[in-house]
Amino acid sequence: MHIPDGFLNAPTWIGSGIVSLAGLGFILGKIREKLRDKTVALMGVMSAFVFAAQMINFPIAAGTSGHLLGGVLAAVLLGPLPAVIVITVVLVVQCLVFQDGGVTALGANVLNMAFVGTLLGYGVFSIVRRIFRTPAGFLLAVFLGAWFSVVAGAATCSVELWLSGLVPLGLSLGMMAGVHALIGIGEGIITCLVVSFVLKARPDLVAVLNEETRHE
Amino acid sequence: MRHAFIDQYAECRSPIHSLDPRLKLLSFLILLICVVTVSPGEYGKLAIYTALTLLIVFLSKIPVGFIAKRTLQIFPFILVIALFIPFMKNGVPGWHLFLTVLARGVLAVVILTVFLNSMPFSQCLKAMRFYRVPALFTSIMAFMYRYLFLIQDECERMFQAKASRTLRRNWPAEVRTFANIAGSLFIRSFERSERVYQAMCARGFRGE
Numbered sequence: 001m002h003i004p005d006g007f008l009n010a011p012t013w014i015g016s017g018i019v020s021l022a023g024l025g026f027i028l029g030k031i032r033e034k035l036r037d038k039t040v041a042l043m044g045v046m047s048a049f050v051f052a053a054q055m056i057n058f059p060i061a062a063g064t065s066g067h068l069l070g071g072v073l074a075a076v077l078l079g080p081l082p083a084v085i086v087i088t089v090v091l092v093v094q095c096l097v098f099q100d101g102g103v104t105a106l107g108a109n110v111l112n113m114a115f116v117g118t119l120l121g122y123g124v125f126s127i128v129r130r131i132f133r134t135p136a137g138f139l140l141a142v143f144l145g146a147w148f149s150v151v152a153g154a155a156t157c158s159v160e161l162w163l164s165g166l167v168p169l170g171l172s173l174g175m176m177a178g179v180h181a182l183i184g185i186g187e188g189i190i191t192c193l194v195v196s197f198v199l200k201a202r203p204d205l206v207a208v209l210n211e212e213t214r215h216e
Numbered sequence: 217m218r219h220a221f222i223d224q225y226a227e228c229r230s231p232i233h234s235l236d237p238r239l240k241l242l243s244f245l246i247l248l249i250c251v252v253t254v255s256p257g258e259y260g261k262l263a264i265y266t267a268l269t270l271l272i273v274f275l276s277k278i279p280v281g282f283i284a285k286r287t288l289q290i291f292p293f294i295l296v297i298a299l300f301i302p303f304m305k306n307g308v309p310g311w312h313l314f315l316t317v318l319a320r321g322v323l324a325v326v327i328l329t330v331f332l333n334s335m336p337f338s339q340c341l342k343a344m345r346f347y348r349v350p351a352l353f354t355s356i357m358a359f360m361y362r363y364l365f366l367i368q369d370e371c372e373r374m375f376q377a378k379a380s381r382t383l384r385r386n387w388p389a390e391v392r393t394f395a396n397i398a399g400s401l402f403i404r405s406f407e408r409s410e411r412v413y414q415a416m417c418a419r420g421f422r423g424e
Binding site: 006010194 | 223245248249251252253286289290293296297300303313317319320321322323324325328329332337340350352353355356357358359360361362363364366367368370371387390391392394395396397398399400401402403405406408409412413416417421422
């Protein structure tokens with residue numbers, strides 16, 4: 001899903017770049033208020049974690065394998081705003097170190113995966129979480145959130161390609177969303193399994209739970 | 217363990233490598249933007265940029281095979297675009313559009329590969345600092361880059377430990393083990409970040 005350079009037209013990549021930059025500036029400010037001088041160490045090391053977790057190839061049926069994207073995983077474990085920063089840093093390093101995704105398309109990729117994917121996925125997670133207030137409901141919320149983050153990210157990607165005049169909107173939206181609805185199931189299952197492990201081993205580290213106990 | 221795949225060709229000697237990183241960043245960015253803004257059908261411009269790119273590749277002495285491997289990464293995307301070309305009904309003839317996007321995509325990824333592999337990542341960050349990219353962001357990037365190796369190692373060690381203890385098992389158990397490794401990796405990384413922060417404070421870190 002990393003859009004390379006040269007695919008988007010100038011209005012699309014400049015526009016999405018400005019939106020992403022403004023969003024990042026706002027979120028970095030918010031995080032710095034909360035984490036203060038811990039920001040650099042925590043965000044840096046956790047970005048490295050998400051990067052390493054993405055390299056793990058999970059065996060899927062019939063010899064194929066898939067890997068984690070980690071947007072909603074990071075949002076549940078670290079909180080939604082830190083997750084946006086972590087995913088952004090991962091995208092920037094993938095672009096600069098491995099040339100996976102373009103430099104001019106970076107704004108669009110950050111918009112798709114860090115903002116739309118992570119934040120909307122987290123939104124779905126917190127809505128479902130509010131409806132079902134049981135441990136099983138928590139995992140269902142994680143699954144649906146992770147599934148939705150993948151589909152939403154892919155849908156935004158096809159909208160950007162459509163804005164660049166490369167694909168027809170209806171057909172590409174249908175195809176991208178359809179394919180990613182399947183990929184999303186894998187993301188949902190893996191995210192659930194990882195979150196349930198952390199819930200068992202170190203529930204105190206799960207940011208979402210910490211927020212809730214603070215409000216009560 | 218083995219991490220030669222990162223910054224593999226950063227220490228080569230070539231005219232491109234010895235260029236000042238700040239100048240290199242600026243000039244490559246300009247070239248990149250020129251390439252990605254070529255309009256469909258402007259084959260003259262594309263020919264000039266192709267010649268320029270080939271010259272840069274030749275000068276940089278980075279193995280062509282390596283660059284080709286990185287270039288192949290964009291082909292899934294090209295395939296998607298090619299699939300939709302027959303369905304497009306706008307002013308530009310489909311083949312002009314497709315060829316231009318193909319050329320733009322390939323040129324851009326080649327330029328990017330040469331540029332970013334002609335210096336260590338830290339140099340690139342330093343050049344970004346020079347152009348007033350916020351220190352908070354570049355420091356997070358520098359941290360991420362530094363701990364990437366360590367956490368990758370930790371992950372590999374856990375997989376080695378798993379491999380040495382388990383034979384082939386059924387699929388659900390296998391996936392669960394993988395997820396548990398990812399979960400442990402999260403806990404270990406989080407704890408590491410706390411230790412790193414404490415160590416920084418102990419050495420007089422007061423933010424930035």
